[in-house]
Amino acid sequence: MREAPGPEDPEPGCEAPCAASCHAQRVLQTLNAYRLSGTLTDVVLRAGGRDFPCHRAALSAGSTYFRGLFAAGRPERGLAVVSVVPESRGSGPTAAAALAVVLDYVYGAGVRLRAEDEAAAVLALAERLGVAGLREACARFLEGRLRAANSLALRRVAAAFSLAPLAERCGRVLRQAFAEVARHADFLELTPDELATLLADPALGVAREEAVFEAAMRWVRHDAPARRGQLRRLLEHVRLPLLAPAYFLEKVEADELLRACGECRPLLLEARACFILGREAGALRARPRRFMDLAEVIVVVGGCDRKGLLKLPFADAYHPESQCWTPLPSLPGYTRSEFAACALRNDIYVSGGHINSRDVWMFSSHLHTWIKVASMLKGRWRHKMVALQGQLFAVGGFDGLRRLCSVERYDPFSNTWVAVAPLPTAVSSAAVAPCAGRLYVIAGAGQDGLNTNTVQCLDPKEDQWSLRSPAPFSLRCLEAVSLEDTIYVVGGLMNKIFTYDPDTDVWGEVAVLPRPVESCGVTVCDGKVHILGGRDDRGESTDRVFTFDPSSGQVEAQPPLQRCTSSHGCVTIIQSLDR
Numbered sequence: 031m032r033e034a035p036g037p038e039d040p041e042p043g044c045e046a047p048c049a050a051s052c053h054a055q056r057v058l059q060t061l062n063a064y065r066l067s068g069t070l071t072d073v074v075l076r077a078g079g080r081d082f083p084c085h086r087a088a089l090s091a092g093s094t095y096f097r098g099l100f101a102a103g104r105p106e107r108g109l110a111v112v113s114v115v116p117e118s119r120g121s122g123p124t125a126a127a128a129l130a131v132v133l134d135y136v137y138g139a140g141v142r143l144r145a146e147d148e149a150a151a152v153l154a155l156a157e158r159l160g161v162a163g164l165r166e167a168c169a170r171f172l173e174g175r176l177r178a179a180n181s182l183a184l185r186r187v188a189a190a191f192s193l194a195p196l197a198e199r200c201g202r203v204l205r206q207a208f209a210e211v212a213r214h215a216d217f218l219e220l221t222p223d224e225l226a227t228l229l230a231d232p233a234l235g236v237a238r239e240e241a242v243f244e245a246a247m248r249w250v251r252h253d254a255p256a257r258r259g260q261l262r263r264l265l266e267h268v269r270l271p272l273l274a275p276a277y278f279l280e281k282v283e284a285d286e287l288l289r290a291c292g293e294c295r296p297l298l299l300e301a302r303a304c305f306i307l308g309r310e311a312g313a314l315r316a317r318p319r320r321f322m323d324l325a326e327v328i329v330v331v332g333g334c335d336r337k338g339l340l341k342l343p344f345a346d347a348y349h350p351e352s353q354c355w356t357p358l359p360s361l362p363g364y365t366r367s368e369f370a371a372c373a374l375r376n377d378i379y380v381s382g383g384h385i386n387s388r389d390v391w392m393f394s395s396h397l398h399t400w401i402k403v404a405s406m407l408k409g410r411w412r413h414k415m416v417a418l419q420g421q422l423f424a425v426g427g428f429d430g431l432r433r434l435c436s437v438e439r440y441d442p443f444s445n446t447w448v449a450v451a452p453l454p455t456a457v458s459s460a461a462v463a464p465c466a467g468r469l470y471v472i473a474g475a476g477q478d479g480l481n482t483n484t485v486q487c488l489d490p491k492e493d494q495w496s497l498r499s500p501a502p503f504s505l506r507c508l509e510a511v512s513l514e515d516t517i518y519v520v521g522g523l524m525n526k527i528f529t530y531d532p533d534t535d536v537w538g539e540v541a542v543l544p545r546p547v548e549s550c551g552v553t554v555c556d557g558k559v560h561i562l563g564g565r566d567d568r569g570e571s572t573d574r575v576f577t578f579d580p581s582s583g584q585v586e587a588q589p590p591l592q593r594c595t596s597s598h599g600c601v602t603i604i605q606s607l608d609r
Contacts, residue, residue: 058138061088065137073100074111075133078126081111082133092136094160114159124148128155132164141167146175150187157191169193176200178207182216204228206235212245218252222260225249229267233320239272243282250287262293270297271304271316272324278305308375309602310417310464314514317556318604325349326555327605329358329378329393330562330591333551333598334367336571341365342595345393347605350555353589361391362400370415371599374422374442378601379403381422382410386430390440395603404445408436414462418469419490423450425471428458433477437488451493455484461510463517465532467491470498472519472530475506485530499535502528507548511559513580518559523548523567527559527578527585541578541585551600557581560588560602563595571596 064070064085071083089096099112114129128151135141135156141164143149149168156164172184173196181203188197204211208228211217220228228234229242236242246264250257265288273282278301288294304316318324327347335342343365345358366383373379378393386409392401406424413427413434422440424447426433435456438447453471460474469488476482485498505522512518517530518540525546529538543561550564559578566572573590 055138061085062134062137062139065133075114075129076111077114077129078124080126080129082129084133088137092161095158097160114155124151125155128152132156132159132161135164135167136161141171143168143171146172146180146184146187149175153187153191165191165193169196172196173199176203178203178210179214180216181207181211182214182220205231205233208234208236208245209241212241212248217245218249220249222257222263226263226267229264231319232317235321236319237321237323238274239269239319239322240274240277240281243268243270243273247285247287254287258287258291261287261291262297265294265297266315269315269317269319270301272318272322273301275305306375307420308417309373309604310375310420314557320351323607324604325351325607326602327356328553328555328560328562329599329601329603330551330595331371331378331380331393331599331601332361332365332367332369333563333595334571336594338565338569338571338596341367342593342598344593346592347603349605349607350560350588355592358393359399361393362402366411367597368411369599370413370424370427371601372415372417372422373601373603374417375420376603378599378603379415379422379440380599381406381415381424382413382427384411387411395605403442404440404447406440407438407447407449408434410434410436412458412475414460414471416462416464416469418464419467423464423469423488423490425462425469426453426457426460426474432456433458433475439490450490451488451495453486454495454497455482455486457482457484457486459506459508461508461519461521463510463512465512465517466515468532470510470517470530470532472510472517473501473503473505473508473522480504481506487532498532499537501530502537502539507565509550509552511552511554513554513557513559516580518552518578520552520559520561521548521550521564523565540580541583543576543585544587545574547572547574549596551595551598553600553602555602560600562600563591563598565596570594 068083071085073084073086075082075084086100090100127148131152132155149171153168176184176199181200185197185200188200229246246268250261283298318326327349329347331345333342343360345360347356347358366387369380369383371380376395379390381390388405388409390403390405392403394401410427410429413424415422415424424438433456435453437450437452439450440447456477457474461472463470471486473483481504483500483504485501487496487498508519508521510517510519519528523546525543526539527541529540546567547564551562553560561576563572571594573594575588575590576585577588578585
């Protein structure tokens with residue numbers, strides 16, 4: 031009877047796999063030596079003018095193509111020479127070098143690649159010959175050689191051979207090093223579809239939009255007669271409103287190709303409107319790309335603490351992409367509540383407040399400081415203030431005795447307020463939003479203290495008010511924003527988000543919030559409606575934040591505010607990230 035194995039003895043059979051592996055390796059090494067010396071070879075492969083003596087058995091074991099060729103009784107079986115890459119399809123030395131690499135792999139001698147074009151040729155040949163495993167080795171080699179200079183060429187290789195990981199890495203390099211990629215000759219050979227897709231990417235890694243405009247124009251000028259017809263299509267993906275105004279005047283509007291392109295004129299006019307009106311123009315092209323030196327940030331100003339007793343002096347900017355808060359200078363001596371806030375040409379204005387204040391302050395995003403501007407004609411709080419046609423409108427509110435129908439307009443150039451047509455129905459704590467060139471006042475508390483569902487619309491050109499379809503609710507402490515010609519209304523202790531389409535005069539319900547809220551902050555950032563803080567159904571301020579994405583219809587919870595707050599100012603501006 032055999033003794034049980036000791037600690038130093040191997041288990042029965044454990045040497046077999048290692049021995050078999052070593053034996054197989056020795057056999058392959060011997061066969062490869064035979065191949066290189068021409069010993070016992072029984073077939074010759076020809077590519078690029080070179081002959082490669084080989085063994086049919088070894089080729090059949092490593093290639094499905096040769097297995098079928100040598101075993102199926104085809105006429106080629108009796109031939110001593112097989113042209114692997116016909117001369118009409120091959121490229122001389124490249125074809126021969128590719129076959130040499132494939133044969134090394136089949137005979138167990140590893141994979142030796144020296145250049146990207148060689149790897150692409152090996153990929154093509156290995157795929158045609160059905161050599162498993164070589165595809166992954168070539169893909170790893172190409173991933174290791176990936177640079178900005180060859181990213182476009184390697185992306186074509188990845189697409190041709192369905193190499194998803196390589197394609198993803200090429201896309202990442204293209205985005206991250208776009209400015210460098212655009213300087214290489216391969217960039218000029220992109221198809222219009224490829225270039226348009228690249229320019230449209232919001233994650234394009236450019237510090238300034240000037241680099242995108244110059245790359246697009248360089249591509250067009252490379253063959254202007256044939257490509258000038260693509261100008262409008264490409265310029266749609268260049269965020270012209272983000273160009274420096276002086277650059278826009280000197281390099282864009284003065285460009286001869288653009289001046290001759292009538293289809294591009296609406297895009298140039300849109301950019302001009304954004305320069306004059308700021309974010310009020312509402313162009314999607316005015317949003318910074320994700321990795322720019324500029325970014326959309328949400329600014330939260332003041333408000334009340336959890337119990338509503340303390341008036342908070344803080345002003346903070348939040349960058350949704352990095353989820354970082356940056357403190358801004360506090361509003362000087364400003365501890366009022368129930369004021370109004372809005373943004374105009376990337377500056378923040380705060381007006382009125384409890385009790386009956388006429389004060390108006392502006393935060394200059396350029397100077398990074400608060401400046402007191404002209405006071406309103408009438409003191410008010412529980413009002414709203416919005417930007418429309420490059421001016422501010424302070425609407426309704428409360429003066430301590432009654433609800434106001436008063437409406438005032440502020441001109442930032444003359445620093446003056448003037449009275450305009452009053453509201454047909456006096457309201458306070460209403461939702462107010464500009465949309466499609468008009469101003470909409472939705473619901474709120476009426477003169478008798480009762481809530482109303484009235485929707486009042488101001489045409490600023492005619493300075494006249496009209497009534498629209500009533501809201502599907504009668505509430506106060508509401509907030510509203512407009513996005514792509516649709517008004518979104520929240521608050522009033524509703525747990526729903528309502529929409530109003532001014533064009534059709536139709537109301538709708540688009541989403542449900544996890545909890546009811548009122549006197550919250552609402553703003554649009556990165557194409558989403560952000561709902562920040564507010565009071566819950568117990569009357570306490572919260573720190574909860576939600577976003578609503580109109581494209582998906584989804585409501586998502588976000589990181590909380592730095593502190594519980596309600597009745598605060600909430601606006602979106604563009605800020606330099608190096609502050």
